[in-house]
Amino acid sequence: MRKHKKSNVAYYFLLPAGILIFLFFFLPVILTILISFTDMSSVTGFSNWSIVGLNNYFKIFVHPDSLHIFGQTMIYVSCTLIFFNVGMGLLIALLAYHLPKRVGGFFRSLWLLPRITPAVVYVLMWKMLAADAPYGVLNELFRVPFGLPTTNLLPEHAMLFCILVNGYIGASFGMIIFSSAIESISSDIMTSSLVDGAGIFDRARYIIIPQLRWPLLFVTTYQTLSLLTSFESIMVLTDGNFGTEVWSLWSYHKALNNYYGNFQYGFGSALSGLLVVVGIVFAIIYLKYFKFGELVKEPLIDEI
Amino acid sequence: MKNKKQPIELNKIIIFIVLLILSIPIILGYLWLIISTFAEVTHGLLPVDRNGNFGGFTLENWNFIFEKEVWLATWNTLLLALFMTVGVVAVSSLAGYALSRIKFNGRKEFLSLTLVLHAFPSITLLIAIYFVLKFFSGIPVLKLFMGYNTIGGVVLVSLAMQLPLGIWLMKGFFDGVSWDVERAALIDGCSRFRTFWNIMFPLVRPGIAALSIFSFMTGWSSFIIPYTFLSGGAGHEVISTYLNSMMSSDTISINYNLLAAVGLFQLIPILIFYFFNQNYLMKIFSGGTHGGV
Amino acid sequence: MDVSINNLTKKFGNVTAVNNFSLEIKSGEFVAFLGPSGCGKTTTLLTVAGIYKPNSGSIVFGGKDVTFAQPKDRNIGMVFQSYALYPHMSVYENIVFSMKLKKASEEDKKKAAQEVADLLGIGHLLERKPGELSGGQQQRVALGRALVKKPQLLLFDEPLSNLDARLRISMRTEIKRIQKELGITCIYVTHDQIEAMTMADKVAVLKDGLLQTFQPPIELHTHPCTEFIGSFVGNPPMNLFNSKVVEKDGDIFTILPDKSMMKVNKIVDPKVYNKELRVGIRPEDIEIVDKGTADSSTGIVSLFEPLGRDNLVNVRCGNKTIQLLSSPKAGIEIGDTINFKAVDTQWQFFDLESGKSLLWHTK
Numbered sequence: 001m002r003k004h005k006k007s008n009v010a011y012y013f014l015l016p017a018g019i020l021i022f023l024f025f026f027l028p029v030i031l032t033i034l035i036s037f038t039d040m041s042s043v044t045g046f047s048n049w050s051i052v053g054l055n056n057y058f059k060i061f062v063h064p065d066s067l068h069i070f071g072q073t074m075i076y077v078s079c080t081l082i083f084f085n086v087g088m089g090l091l092i093a094l095l096a097y098h099l100p101k102r103v104g105g106f107f108r109s110l111w112l113l114p115r116i117t118p119a120v121v122y123v124l125m126w127k128m129l130a131a132d133a134p135y136g137v138l139n140e141l142f143r144v145p146f147g148l149p150t151t152n153l154l155p156e157h158a159m160l161f162c163i164l165v166n167g168y169i170g171a172s173f174g175m176i177i178f179s180s181a182i183e184s185i186s187s188d189i190m191t192s193s194l195v196d197g198a199g200i201f202d203r204a205r206y207i208i209i210p211q212l213r214w215p216l217l218f219v220t221t222y223q224t225l226s227l228l229t230s231f232e233s234i235m236v237l238t239d240g241n242f243g244t245e246v247w248s249l250w251s252y253h254k255a256l257n258n259y260y261g262n263f264q265y266g267f268g269s270a271l272s273g274l275l276v277v278v279g280i281v282f283a284i285i286y287l288k289y290f291k292f293g294e295l296v297k298e299p300l301i302d303e304i
Numbered sequence: 305m306k307n308k309k310q311p312i313e314l315n316k317i318i319i320f321i322v323l324l325i326l327s328i329p330i331i332l333g334y335l336w337l338i339i340s341t342f343a344e345v346t347h348g349l350l351p352v353d354r355n356g357n358f359g360g361f362t363l364e365n366w367n368f369i370f371e372k373e374v375w376l377a378t379w380n381t382l383l384l385a386l387f388m389t390v391g392v393v394a395v396s397s398l399a400g401y402a403l404s405r406i407k408f409n410g411r412k413e414f415l416s417l418t419l420v421l422h423a424f425p426s427i428t429l430l431i432a433i434y435f436v437l438k439f440f441s442g443i444p445v446l447k448l449f450m451g452y453n454t455i456g457g458v459v460l461v462s463l464a465m466q467l468p469l470g471i472w473l474m475k476g477f478f479d480g481v482s483w484d485v486e487r488a489a490l491i492d493g494c495s496r497f498r499t500f501w502n503i504m505f506p507l508v509r510p511g512i513a514a515l516s517i518f519s520f521m522t523g524w525s526s527f528i529i530p531y532t533f534l535s536g537g538a539g540h541e542v543i544s545t546y547l548n549s550m551m552s553s554d555t556i557s558i559n560y561n562l563l564a565a566v567g568l569f570q571l572i573p574i575l576i577f578y579f580f581n582q583n584y585l586m587k588i589f590s591g592g593t594h595g596g597v
Numbered sequence: 598m599d600v601s602i603n604n605l606t607k608k609f610g611n612v613t614a615v616n617n618f619s620l621e622i623k624s625g626e627f628v629a630f631l632g633p634s635g636c637g638k639t640t641t642l643l644t645v646a647g648i649y650k651p652n653s654g655s656i657v658f659g660g661k662d663v664t665f666a667q668p669k670d671r672n673i674g675m676v677f678q679s680y681a682l683y684p685h686m687s688v689y690e691n692i693v694f695s696m697k698l699k700k701a702s703e704e705d706k707k708k709a710a711q712e713v714a715d716l717l718g719i720g721h722l723l724e725r726k727p728g729e730l731s732g733g734q735q736q737r738v739a740l741g742r743a744l745v746k747k748p749q750l751l752l753f754d755e756p757l758s759n760l761d762a763r764l765r766i767s768m769r770t771e772i773k774r775i776q777k778e779l780g781i782t783c784i785y786v787t788h789d790q791i792e793a794m795t796m797a798d799k800v801a802v803l804k805d806g807l808l809q810t811f812q813p814p815i816e817l818h819t820h821p822c823t824e825f826i827g828s829f830v831g832n833p834p835m836n837l838f839n840s841k842v843v844e845k846d847g848d849i850f851t852i853l854p855d856k857s858m859m860k861v862n863k864i865v866d867p868k869v870y871n872k873e874l875r876v877g878i879r880p881e882d883i884e885i886v887d888k889g890t891a892d893s894s895t896g897i898v899s900l901f902e903p904l905g906r907d908n909l910v911n912v913r914c915g916n917k918t919i920q921l922l923s924s925p926k927a928g929i930e931i932g933d934t935i936n937f938k939a940v941d942t943q944w945q946f947f948d949l950e951s952g953k954s955l956l957w958h959t960k
């Protein structure tokens with residue numbers, strides 16, 4: 001019998017995406033790892049570098065800044081995650097659920113604003129919230145009227161502000177996920193539990209939150225990774241000053257952006273190489289949790 | 305639960321107040337931005353004149369719109385946002401269609417790859433991408449369109465970073481189109497590409513709208529990619545980097561009310577898009593985004 | 598155009614949706630595929646259309662092997678259960694879409710569209726979008742879209758199942774009329790046996806991906822070749838019970854569950870006399886008799902259901918229930934004892950194991 005010739009039309013459809021993914025994901029992952037094995041920097045230039053093996057990784061290990069930057073990263077990630085991305089997201093979703101639809105919707109929209117506001121503009125707002133009197137909003141509203149001494153809050157509480165700035169962006173992700181999860185809980189259960197005499201706190205504690213196990217897990221893993229690797233707002237807010245240099249920003253500073261103009265590509269790549277590895281591990285875990293069976297559903301038209 | 309018992313109504317008021325208190329930073333930040341735009345100086349949220357007396361309403365902060373530099377940056381931002389949007393929509397719908405609808409070897413692998421990339425923090429790859437763009441810069445002709453320090457290069461990088469989300473989203477929309485419609489088209493005489501273009505593409509318009517709006521907003525707001533891959537200076541700035549350089553300049557004393565005006569200038573199109581397309585955007589945001597955490 | 602399907606097999610993973618399916622359809626014939634849900638009707642049809650590629654077997658259109666030809670190269674029309682109109686195009690654009698792909702001139706398109714519109718009575722709908730049409734109108738448009746290509750083969754996949762009962766009946770006649778008028782070869786998938794029986798020249802009955810039979814509808818009813826067809830075709834369904842055929846004084850008889858004997862006026866393979874087999878008789882072939890005779894049987898009415906024209910009567914007969922039809926005038930009530938008798942030419946006998954008719958191969 002004549003064999004059906006497989007059509008390869010799919011590959012034409014995928015070609016542009018394939019090229020871009022190759023150029024800006026695959027290649028960079030490989031390059032990151034490769035460069036991290038070299039001593040390439042603005043001193044060596046692009047031609048005089050040499051391979052140094054795992055040297056850059058040893059350097060990280062013994063670097064005087066490593067430990068406290070690692071510590072700062074952990075504080076930043078865990079606080080933002082716990083108090084905002086998960087905690088605040090859940091709180092807003094729960095609270096907004098109990099308000100009339102339009103009021104709840106208003107708050108959800110309000111909380112999405114930080115996410116859609118251009119990062120630089122958003123950070124500008126926070127800078128002015130924190131600024132010293134007479135300009136700073138917080139100082140003017142909450143300290144001056146009480147005769148308290150005023151100061152620029154940012155340098156003193158830099159890490160707190162980094163957490164706030166990112167937290168107010170991050171909360172909306174959890175908020176949306178949790179809101180739709182709460183709304184999908186059967187309204188029978190919701191109503192009957194109140195009739196049974198549970199207050200709304202008990203209901204949140206014993207009915208709603210147990211049902212949010214998966215969304216909670218999803219938001220936690222997904223946002224841990226995002227927090228670990230993104231540094232945009234911190235860079236605009238403090239540029240890593242006042243004890244807010246986090247790992248990803250450190251890598252960026254070392255390799256692409258610092259005052260001294262000495263760009264250590266090799267060392268910087270090693271720093272992000274570690275993040276890349278963490279990223280890959282997380283992404284694979286994430287893939288496992290996802291309902292993969294659903295997305296490999298076979299097309300209902302054969303190769304044409 | 306919607307009964308009119310007294311305690312529940314009281315609960316609602318308490319909840320409302322708690323939410324309002326939690327939202328204070330957002331509300332204050334926006335208030336500051338809007339008030340400052342129209343004031344000579346702002347003390348806290350109070351618009352004042354140069355001598356510190358209440359008042360000082362002015363439009364002079366907006367004088368920046370007569371400066372060429374701003375319009376160059378705006379133009380670049382617009383180019384970035386538009387080309388990125390067109391690119392993301394085109395590339396994502398092609399790939400999304402194939403992944404949703406066509407059987408081919410490696411489909412499963414490509415799908416898992418998209419999913420992995422969706423979760424993968426592409427921002428960690430900036431250093432290596434810098435090298436990729438530098439490499440393009442070494443190629444004649446190409447270097448003008450996609451090298452380091454070109455808008456084209458920034459467009460490509462931003463586009464690529466948006467792809468995992470875009471492909472995923474478009475695949476989802478294509479999944480929702482009836483198989484019979486596509487079968488009918490094939491029987492009517494369409495090739496796969498024809499089906500895509502004449503039948504499927506028009507049928508996923510909501511998806512295209514959502515992705516376009518989202519991409520445009522992302523491109524219009526983007527900071528870290530243009531900041532990293534454009535060297536700055538005239539003609540090599542977008543609004544975000546322009547604003548950032550004003551904000552962090554050490555030499556001239558900073559006029560915060562001017563900053564507010566430029567900020568609002570950048571924010572207005574975003575707010576308009578957001579206002580009219582909230583439902584679309586909520587869906588995309590819950591699909592997970594990168595960047596701003 | 599003659600269509601021949603040879604040893605077609607189509608698998609989805611480890612599900613065999615169509616199993617070694619062969620069929621010869623003559624030019625101009627109206628063939629119905631009948632079978633319960635999930636038996637592989639749609640899959641077969643889509644394979645004929647070229648949407649699915651078979652795992653093995655071949656499809657030949659008018660002498661030309663089209664097994665792996667693209668759907669667009671097969672010159673077929675198809676009407677779907679979901680109508681599958683292009684929602685973003687007007688009715689007119691829907692109908693002429695295939696012509697547009699062939700770059701037909703505006704005039705040709707107008708003329709062709711007018712022709713089908715007249716044929717189907719949808720001339721006044723041409724400017725509308727599919728969303729603005731009723732189900733029946735959409736189905737007409739879908740039919741028009743299929744017809745405008747002047748296809749050599751027309752495929753229908755349960756086209757009427759989303760319509761209400763009355764419309765279904767009128768569309769039935771209309772489709773049949775158009776098919777005869779244009780003389781197009783048709784394959785019509787349905788799980789509604791009345792549809793299959795009334796419309797088709799020949800009916801292919803499928804079960805679990807296997808072709809059970811391919812016969813004209815009337816034979817399907819009177820000469821079912823398997824027990825499955827006997828029980829699947831006909832409403833109310835055929836009475837079936839295990840029994841024997843015995844010979845007595847040159848006549849043959851079958852034994853009812855209550856041990857009474859009824860005469861059989863059919864040729865049965867003598868080899869199966871006195872052997873356990875499956876006996877079938879349709880409810881409409883049992884008549885009520887006033888007085889018990891030697892070859893009638895007696896039972897108590899256990900259930901009684903008016904069907905409109907007839908009443909369906911369940912009679913307790915030995916340890917089995919026999920269904921029969923009675924006229925409403927007969928005045929039967931639950932608990933009555935009645936005498937009944939089968940039309941002796943209408944008995945069916947099937948092999949216990951294979952389910953094959955024991956009458957069939959003698960014919």
Ligand SMILES: Nc1ncnc2c1ncn2[C@@H]1O[C@H](COP(=O)(O)OP(=O)(O)OP(=O)(O)O)[C@@H](O)[C@H]1O
Pocket residue numbers: 298300609610612613614632633634635636637638639640641788
């Ligand atoms: N794409 C598919 N993937 C896996 N199995 C399938 C697929 N399509 C059909 N099947 C299986 O093949 C068998 C035949 O399906 P098919 O759709 O042909 O049935 P059908 O006779 O048209 O039923 P219905 O009357 O319900 O439309 C079923 O068991 C079905 O579950």
Ligand SMILES: [Mg+2]
Pocket residue numbers: 638639640754
């Ligand atoms: Mg079917």
